[in-house]
Amino acid sequence: MSTNFDLLTTVEYGGCSAKISASVLESILLNLPKVTDPNVLVDIDTHDDAGVFKINEDLALIFTTDFFPPVCSDPYEFGQIAATNSLSDVYAMGGEPFLALNIAMFPSTKVPLDAYRQILEGGASVAQKANTIIIGGHTIDDYPPKYGLAVVGKVHPDKVTTNAGLQPGDVLILTKPLGTGVVVAAKRLGIVSEAAYSETLFWMKQLNNTAAQVMQTVGVKGATDITGFGLIGHVYKMAKASRVGVKLYTSKIPLLPEVYQLVDEGCIPGAAFRNLEFVGSHLNGDPNVDYNIKMLMCDAQTSGGILMGVKPERVNEALSLLKEAGLTYSAVVGEVFEGDNILITS
Numbered sequence: 001m002s003t004n005f006d007l008l009t010t011v012e013y014g015g016c017s018a019k020i021s022a023s024v025l026e027s028i029l030l031n032l033p034k035v036t037d038p039n040v041l042v043d044i045d046t047h048d049d050a051g052v053f054k055i056n057e058d059l060a061l062i063f064t065t066d067f068f069p070p071v072c073s074d075p076y077e078f079g080q081i082a083a084t085n086s087l088s089d090v091y092a093m094g095g096e097p098f099l100a101l102n103i104a105m106f107p108s109t110k111v112p113l114d115a116y117r118q119i120l121e122g123g124a125s126v127a128q129k130a131n132t133i134i135i136g137g138h139t140i141d142d143y144p145p146k147y148g149l150a151v152v153g154k155v156h157p158d159k160v161t162t163n164a165g166l167q168p169g170d171v172l173i174l175t176k177p178l179g180t181g182v183v184v185a186a187k188r189l190g191i192v193s194e195a196a197y198s199e200t201l202f203w204m205k206q207l208n209n210t211a212a213q214v215m216q217t218v219g220v221k222g223a224t225d226i227t228g229f230g231l232i233g234h235v236y237k238m239a240k241a242s243r244v245g246v247k248l249y250t251s252k253i254p255l256l257p258e259v260y261q262l263v264d265e266g267c268i269p270g271a272a273f274r275n276l277e278f279v280g281s282h283l284n285g286d287p288n289v290d291y292n293i294k295m296l297m298c299d300a301q302t303s304g305g306i307l308m309g310v311k312p313e314r315v316n317e318a319l320s321l322l323k324e325a326g327l328t329y330s331a332v333v334g335e336v337f338e339g340d341n342i343l344i345t346s
Helices: 022-029 075-092 113-129 180-189 194-204 209-218 230-242 259-264 270-282 291-298 312-324
Strands: 040-042 051-056 059-068 096-105 133-140 146-155 171-174 222-225 245-249 283-285 306-310 331-337 342-345
Touching: 059 075, 059 096, 075 096, 075 113, 075 146, 075 194, 075 209, 075 222, 075 306, 096 113, 113 133, 113 146, 171 312, 180 194, 180 259, 209 306, 209 312, 222 230, 230 245, 230 270, 230 291, 230 306, 230 331, 230 342, 259 291, 270 283, 270 291, 306 312, 312 331
Parallel strands: 096 133, 245 342, 283 342
Antiparallel strands: 040 051, 051 059, 059 146, 096 146, 171 306, 171 331, 222 306, 245 331
16 A cells, blocks of 8 residues: 655654654753642653553553654555554553544645545554554644554553663663664665665564563563653663663664664764763763664664563563564663663673
8 A cells, every 4th residue: 555655755854753852852841830630640750651640449541642754655654653653652651552543734735635544544554453443633734744643541550660660670671673763864865775674664563562561471660662762862761760770781782774884874863963962971881882883772763662671580581472472673781770870881
């Protein structure tokens, strides 16, 4: 299912690379009124993936929304990726999505309307796979096009996973490879192979539902999905919220095909530098750390994997379950310690 219109021609920054920089966003959120309702289990205080509201002793609702400009050429695939990414925040908190609304901005006089239909169909196909009902939505006329979902999920109040749940001794597992921002930029420049581009799209379309199930199985308390702030930015947010330090091993970071070479040739999207600046002096690197890997750890991901903190005695079990479910890139990428810095080492 495709159209002759290439959505990548409408954007400079696509996917989660289009996010406002983390440092700017953080400064804005500081001035918002504080939430005091005792049923609010998670709000913006920890800059978590979504909000969580307790309904009763057995049920809490997860609320989230996400949308962005095109991250690929094909409208149907864009709809699939945007919907997958929107649902990810619910999975990152150990929940199960069940309701959603379309959020769309589409330039009705500049892009064929058939492309819009295909975007919505792509999103619907993913929602159906995730057992989520799209019950409506809202569209405005805007350029460039943007699409995503507002999602409601459910979780037991005692089983909410947050980015403030890391504890010293936890081992960090990442479930998808890094480099989506680099590949999308390279695609616009025509310098990446179709095989590498196709594999990137494949991983962006993979739901994080399996990761959520594994987290519940092995008792994970601290997790997040890796999106626009890159691995480095999201790790910093987790470490800050959990009041711990994190060590990341650059030699163990899973990478998409060709991305190392692309970065080595200078294909580094601007969002990576913004994410590096956001972490600033909190990042301490071994002098032997590979610069290319460091920048890939800062690369803004779209529909990235889950980063979860697992107790050491359950790491092998978690890895086995993830890989058996098809998340073949899943790997131990770091550990949590008592401290307040992000360390990267080879």
